[in-house]
Amino acid sequence: MADSEKFALRCDNLHRYLGTGDARVHVLKGVSFEARRGQVYAIVGPSGCGKSTLLYLLGLLDQPDGGEIEINGHKMSNTDDLARTAARGEHIGFVFQFHFLMLEFTALENVMMPMRKLGRLTLPEMTDRAHSLLASVGLGEKTHRLGTQLSGGEQQRVAVARALANQPSIILADEPTGNLDVKNSALVFDLLTRLAKENGQAVVLVTHNPEIAQRCDLTRPMRDGLFV
Amino acid sequence: MSPNLRIALRFLTAKKRAMLMSLSCTVLGVGLFVLTQATTSGFEEFFIKTILGTDGAMRIEDKIQDTLRQMTAGGGSDFQISQKEGLKYIEGVEEPKLIINALKDFSNVSAAAPVLRGSILVRADFKNESAQVFGISLEEHLKVSDLGRQIVQGDIATFREQPTGALIGRVLADRLQLTVGNSFILEALGQRSRYTVSAIYETGVADIDKMRVYVHLTEARSLLKKPSGVTFVQVNLFDKDRAPQNSIQIQEVLKHSAKPWQEREKSWLSTFRALRISSAITVSVFTLIAGLAMFNTLAMIVLEKTKDIAILRSMGYERRDITQIFLWQAGIVLAIGAFLGCVVGALSTLGVSYMPLPISGIFKTETFVVSWNIWHYVEAIATAALMVMIASLIPARRAARLEPGDIVRGTAQ
Numbered sequence: 001m002a003d004s005e006k007f008a009l010r011c012d013n014l015h016r017y018l019g020t021g022d023a024r025v026h027v028l029k030g031v032s033f034e035a036r037r038g039q040v041y042a043i044v045g046p047s048g049c050g051k052s053t054l055l056y057l058l059g060l061l062d063q064p065d066g067g068e069i070e071i072n073g074h075k076m077s078n079t080d081d082l083a084r085t086a087a088r089g090e091h092i093g094f095v096f097q098f099h100f101l102m103l104e105f106t107a108l109e110n111v112m113m114p115m116r117k118l119g120r121l122t123l124p125e126m127t128d129r130a131h132s133l134l135a136s137v138g139l140g141e142k143t144h145r146l147g148t149q150l151s152g153g154e155q156q157r158v159a160v161a162r163a164l165a166n167q168p169s170i171i172l173a174d175e176p177t178g179n180l181d182v183k184n185s186a187l188v189f190d191l192l193t194r195l196a197k198e199n200g201q202a203v204v205l206v207t208h209n210p211e212i213a214q215r216c217d218l219t220r221p222m223r224d225g226l227f228v
Numbered sequence: 229m230s231p232n233l234r235i236a237l238r239f240l241t242a243k244k245r246a247m248l249m250s251l252s253c254t255v256l257g258v259g260l261f262v263l264t265q266a267t268t269s270g271f272e273e274f275f276i277k278t279i280l281g282t283d284g285a286m287r288i289e290d291k292i293q294d295t296l297r298q299m300t301a302g303g304g305s306d307f308q309i310s311q312k313e314g315l316k317y318i319e320g321v322e323e324p325k326l327i328i329n330a331l332k333d334f335s336n337v338s339a340a341a342p343v344l345r346g347s348i349l350v351r352a353d354f355k356n357e358s359a360q361v362f363g364i365s366l367e368e369h370l371k372v373s374d375l376g377r378q379i380v381q382g383d384i385a386t387f388r389e390q391p392t393g394a395l396i397g398r399v400l401a402d403r404l405q406l407t408v409g410n411s412f413i414l415e416a417l418g419q420r421s422r423y424t425v426s427a428i429y430e431t432g433v434a435d436i437d438k439m440r441v442y443v444h445l446t447e448a449r450s451l452l453k454k455p456s457g458v459t460f461v462q463v464n465l466f467d468k469d470r471a472p473q474n475s476i477q478i479q480e481v482l483k484h485s486a487k488p489w490q491e492r493e494k495s496w497l498s499t500f501r502a503l504r505i506s507s508a509i510t511v512s513v514f515t516l517i518a519g520l521a522m523f524n525t526l527a528m529i530v531l532e533k534t535k536d537i538a539i540l541r542s543m544g545y546e547r548r549d550i551t552q553i554f555l556w557q558a559g560i561v562l563a564i565g566a567f568l569g570c571v572v573g574a575l576s577t578l579g580v581s582y583m584p585l586p587i588s589g590i591f592k593t594e595t596f597v598v599s600w601n602i603w604h605y606v607e608a609i610a611t612a613a614l615m616v617m618i619a620s621l622i623p624a625r626r627a628a629r630l631e632p633g634d635i636v637r638g639t640a641q
Contacts, residue, residue, distance in 0.1 A: 052637065061542060062633030082546060089544015096636060100539045104238045114543040116231040162543075174636070 008072055008091075008169040008202035009035040009058060015066035016053055027053045029225040030067070035202035037169065040193050042213040043206045045222035051206040052174055054222070058204065059092050059172045060084040072169055089118050093163030093201075095192065097175035100159065103147035107134055107158045110147065114165045133161035137191050153184030160192050164199070171196050173205040177212055185209065232549050235540070236556030239529055246525040247557075250518065251565050254612055257515035258569020259576060261608035264507040266577040269599035271591075272500035276468075278591040279493055281374030282431045284462040285471050287492070288327055288340075288478065290317040290485045321484060322457045330482055331463060336474050338464045339371035344445060345459040346452040351413040351420075352404035359400060361414060361441050363448020363458075372464040375429060375442070382408035382427030391444060393426030397437035401428045414441065416451050423447075432592025496590065512611055518565065519615030522558055526623035530554070530630075537627055538635035547628040554627050558620030565616075566609045573608065 016028040027050045035041050043051045056062040058069065060076055069077045071091050076084060093114075094100075101110050111130040115121055121129065134143050137157040139150075147155060156176065163171055173192060177185035189212050196203040205216070213219045220227050240247050293316045300308045321327055324342040331340045344363035349356055366388055370376050376384050380398060386408075387393040394414075396406060406412055410425050423443060430437055449455055463486075465471055471488030478486040490497060530537075537550055581598045 056633040056636060059542070061538075061636060062631070085541065085544055085546050088542060092542075094542045100535055102235075102238075102536050102539060104242045113231070113235075113540075116234075117544045117549070166544075 006036055007034045007070075008037050009033075009204070010070040011054075011058060011067060013067040014054065014057055014064045014069070016050070016057060016062070017065050018053065027225050028057070028064070031222075031225070031227060032067075033058070033220065033227070035170065035204050037202050038197055038200045039218065040196065040203040040216045041205070042216035042219045043204065043222055044208070044210075044213045044219055047208075049222045050225040051222055055172050055174050055204065055206050058170075059094060060088050061094075089114060090166065091168050091170055093166070093168040093171045095156070095159050095163045095171065095173035095176045095205075097178045101147040101150075101155050101162075106144050106146055107139055107150065107154075107161075108143040110158055111162045111165050114162060118166050120166075130161070130165065133164055134158070136195065137161045138187075153180050153187065156180060156184070156188050157191065160188060160195070164195055164201075167199060167201075169201055171201050171203045173203065175206055175208065177207065177209055185212065189215065231545075232552045233556050236553045236560065239533065239536075239553065240557050240560060243525060243529055243532075246528060247561060250521040250525045250561050251568075253514065253518035253521045254562060254565025254616060255569045255572055257511070257518045257615075258566050258608045258612050259572035260514055261508065261511045261611060262570060262573025262604050263576045263580065264511050265504065265604040265607065266573070266598045266600070267580060267596060268500065268504040268507050269601060269604065270581075270597040272497075272504065273599050274593065274597040275496060275500065275591050276489075276493075278432055279496075280468060280489060281378070282433060282436055283489070283492065284341075284372045285465040285468045285489050286463040286475055286478070287460045287487050288321060288331070288463060288482065288484050289460040289487065290319050291322065292316070292479070292483050292485055293318060317485065320457050320459050321461055324458045324461055327461050327482055327484065331461070331478070334474060334478060336465050336467055336470055338466050339368065340461050340463045341365055341368035341372045342445065342458040343369070343460055343462055344448045344452060344454060344457075346416055346448065346454075348441070348451070349415040350400065350404060350441060351415060352406055352410075355404050357400060357403055357438075359441050360439050361416065361443055361448055361451060363445040363452070364442055365445045369442075369462070372462045378429040378431050379427045380430045382425070384427055387426035387442075390424060390426050392421070392423050392447065393444070394423040395427050395429050395442035396425050397440050398428050398430040399434060399438035400441070401425070403438070414443070414451060417453055419451060419453070421447070421451055430592060432588050432590070434589045508607075508611075512615075515608075515612045515615045518612060519619035522561060522616045523619035523623060526554055526558065526620055527626075529557070530623045530627045533627075534630060534635050537630050538632040541630075541632035542636075550628040550630075551624045554624035555617070555620055558616055558624070562613055562616045566612055569608065569612065570605050573605070 012032045014028050014031045017024055018027050019025050031054055043054065045051050057064050064077055067077065068075060071087050076087055108130050111133055112126050115126040115129065131143060134140055137160055139154060139157055142150065142154065150158065176192065177188050180188060192203060207213055328340045331337045342365055346361050348359055348361045350359045387395055404412065406425050408425050408427060411422055413420050413422050465474065472490055475486035475488040540550065577598050580596045583596045584594060585596050587593050
């Protein structure tokens with residue numbers, strides 16, 4: 001199997017500075033990382049060590065000051081905003097700590113939103129897939145509830161379903177259980193890993209929760225902008 | 229429905245109060261624009277109609293003659309050269325029949341009538357007034373004016389049958405206390421003739437109604453001692469707006485000065501135009517407020533929806549999608565506002581048209597005069613669209629420029 005087929009995501013010698021002038025900080029100091037399909041990775045470390053910054057760079061939400069990023073064998077570090085946006089829509093699914101649901105929309109509409117943009121499926125196919133994803137995260141009965149009518153745990157489960165909507169090869173999760181109680185944390189993590197493994201997706205999650213980290217296939221601790 | 233439009237609609241309904249404020253400003257702006265244009269244009273059009281109905285679309289008057297300067301060589305030589313020096317105007321039209329026949333060759337000319345004008349003194353039983361007599365050929369004159377429709381007392385048929393009949397303006401008739409059937413004397417160049425009031429007309433133009441006395445052309449010739457020729461030929465056109473172009477051609481061909489109504493009434497038309505522009509500018513302030521309200525609302529939504537923008541960007545929505553989402557919001561408010569504004573404008577125009585407003589002087593009306601013109605609605609919508617879309621572009625572009633990474637990190641400015 002070629003490397004590009006094995007690895008959904010690779011980065012090499014990533015550098016990132018944040019802030020300007022005297023407040024400029026070297027957050028990532030040459031980080032290299034790779035994620036295989038079907039594997040779950042945890043990036044752990046103290047606050048401010050650069051975990052989330054790395055995750056946003058891997059998710060093409062931010063641009064590195066140095067180094068390279070490959071998504072499914074395609075170099076993305078020097079591409080324009082349009083190419084990075086297209087890659088995000090097609091290959092990457094995000095789960096954020098604070099759910100980030102669009103609250104004026106129902107659970108079903110939230111899950112359908114990335115599919116509508118990608119436009120690969122017909123409307124009935126999108127609706128079916130969204131229903132099926134919401135059923136698989138245990139929200140089959142609440143598809144027509146607005147974001148505001150769902151609990152925190154339910155919102156995060158909708159966010160997981162939404163991240164999986166376009167069948168991306170990479171799922172990036174920034175403290176996906178950080179805002180949930182123990183029961184809901186376990187539920188969301190199990191869901192994320194089970195669905196990702198079933199679909200052969202690489203899951204990279206940033207967490208402070210040691211129990212969650214322990215249950216991942218690989219844990220990469222970070223300190224001061226470098227893996228240790 | 230496109231995903232962007234769907235999102236825009238949902239964002240809109242989430243900020244009902246702010247959007248209703250923007251919507252009301254747009255409705256008010258469009259409605260008032262339509263109303264003010266309808267009233268100012270209404271009075272302008274009514275003035276034009278009045279003036280065309282009295283003095284016609286064009287007047288052919290003074291004959292034009294080239295003047296030559298001759299120079300003779302010195303030293304007893306016979307050598308002479310002639311050079312065109314300028315133009316000379318000879319008052320009046322000497323051959324009205326020839327001119328009227330020639331005018332028939334111009335496709336836009338619908339009718340032409342000779343008019344002989346002169347200063348007179350009107351003597352009635354109790355009072356005398358200075359005035360002007362207009363000698364007309366009735367049947368021809370009715371084709372170049374609304375005189376028939378301007379009769380307010382008596383009958384035009386009576387004038388047709390009475391060789392010494394006269395049509396007298398309402399203001400003059402009131403001043404001289406004359407009514408239909410009364411006789412009066414016209415005095416000019418030391419000659420006096422008695423006439424009978426066949427009918428009283430009212431144009432609404434005070435200067436005309438207090439000054440003009442219409443008599444038959446033959447009578448005017450005798451009174452003014454002018455056996456041939458006329459003062460001017462009044463011309464009616466099929467397309468009145470082409471009068472300036474036609475007058476240039478006619479002047480060139482007939483060698484008589486031809487004055488279009490636009491030039492004749494230049495000062496009044498400029499006044500109306502200035503009024504229309506001034507009211508449009510004043511009312512545009514409302515659409516400017518609508519634009520500012522829209523700017524404010526969208527800027528607020530951008531601030532409140534930065535996380536949603538980050539979510540959309542993380543899901544593959546491009547910068548132009550974000551711009552479109554915000555422009556759609558402005559577009560929806562604009563479309564609804566423009567439609568309702570036009571309805572409000574039309575209804576208020578209708579209401580105002582029934583409002584009593586007695587005016588006489590430059591025209592006569594008892595109620596507000598309004599103009600129903602589709603272009604007022606187009607102009608109102610275009611002005612609102614310009615203001616609202618320019619105002620929306622700034623927050624929309626700002627939203628599109630937001631970096632999703634910055635927003636998620638919580639550092640978006």
